Amino acid sequence: MDVTGTDINNSSLQRAVTIVALANVAYFGVEFAVALAIGSVSLFADSVDFLEDAAVNFLILLALGWSVRARARMGMALAAILLVPALATVWMAWQKFTVPIAPEPFALSLTGLGALVVNLSCAFLLARFRHHSGSMTKAAFLSARNDAIANVAIVGAGLVTAFLWISAWPDLIVGLGIAAMNVDAAHEVWTAARQEHREAA
DSSP states (O other): OOOOHHHHHHHHHHHHHHHHHHHHHHHHHHHHHHHHHHTOHHHHHHHHHHHHHHHHHHHHHHHTTSOHHHHHHHHHHHHHHTTHHHHHHHHHHHHHHHSOOOOOHHHHHHHHHHHHHHHHHHHHHHHTTTTSSTHHHHHHHHHHHHHHHHHHHHHHHHHHHHHTOOSSHHHHHHHHHHHHHHHHHHHHHHHHHHHHHHHHO
């Protein structure tokens, strides 16, 4: 029996999404533990984002065989999921405002660097599929891409805190920036999913 190009693409996408989901779950545990240990808003935001990314990728695996309309509905649900890290970050930032202690800068930068390696690897795996299966894979790719950008900022916040400004503010600013990026990604995915739903209807 011949295997179609679509079957091959779906098989490759399933493999890539599975790897990305497992990598996100694993690094969530690492980053969340460090965030709590050093009191970092940016690492907390990024760790919640890793957990959200894992959920997005597991949902993509679940919905790959669905109709275009059903996938579009799932895309809209994923847009809402993308807002979760933003809300969690605002809560953590509020807690930090009351006790503005700078996180340990080298642990902050090192953990952010590890997250950058994971997210760049995930973005590379997903890049070729970002236009496959519509808004769902777009959501996964945008998440990995935005996380890589955020990780560069986290490393920078740690270096600034270590060498220029011993303050909680670099970490807070980066954490709130991550929240803003998640809101923007959620808007992009929602728009794409709505368009798919209209076309399918």
